[in-house]
Amino acid sequence: MKDEMTLFQNHVSEKGLKRSVKRDRILHAFLKAKRHLSVQDLSDLVQSKYPEIGYTTVYRAMKLIVSSGLAEKVDFDDGVKRFERKVGREYHSHFICTSCGHHFEVFDKSIERLSQKLCKENTFQPQKHRLEIFGLCKRCH
Ligand SMILES: [Zn+2]
Ligand SMILES: [Zn+2]
Structure with missing residues (x-):
């Protein structure tokens, strides 16, 4: 800090x-x-x-x-x-419930690796990338 x-x-x-x-x-x-x-x-x-x-x-x-x-x-x-x-945080995805607004973070390196691979293949220089999944949480569906 x-x-x-x-x-x-x-x-x-x-x-x-x-x-x-x-x-x-x-x-x-x-x-x-x-x-x-x-x-x-x-x-x-x-x-x-x-x-x-x-x-x-x-x-x-x-x-x-x-x-x-x-x-x-x-x-x-x-x-x-x-x-x-932003600084010192690991790559993570956001899961957001569209019904109750509950949101949480999921840490999985494979998504980051896939994004790096796709950027490389398409000669694209990434600045930021984050996966955000909207849907219904355990309590709402
Ligand atoms: Zn919910
Ligand atoms: Zn977050």
Whole structure:
């Protein structure tokens, strides 16, 4: 997590911004959470410990976290923008239940290997790839 904090600080100063304790707390909470968070989720999480940090501050910090490359947006087709940690995470797929919204991650290297093989065969330089499967979970079908 220390490397990620450093990467973020470099990004912040490149943007000509000053380091802020509030922003550091938000990043720390995001990195520690280990799940997909919307800005609202993150804001609730941060406010449970630091009630003085408002939603707008969290919103702006999240934008910076994404532009620094530490997080990326995940879209589960339910109108909620969520973010997940990007650095230091293994390749994984998302399974999303379209009925109850339950979602989980599956780690399987064979999908990643297949994608690499297909890219190679088609002389394609991949930037990102993730398998997202929408359907019904155990409880809903
Ligand atoms: Zn379900
Ligand atoms: Zn994920």
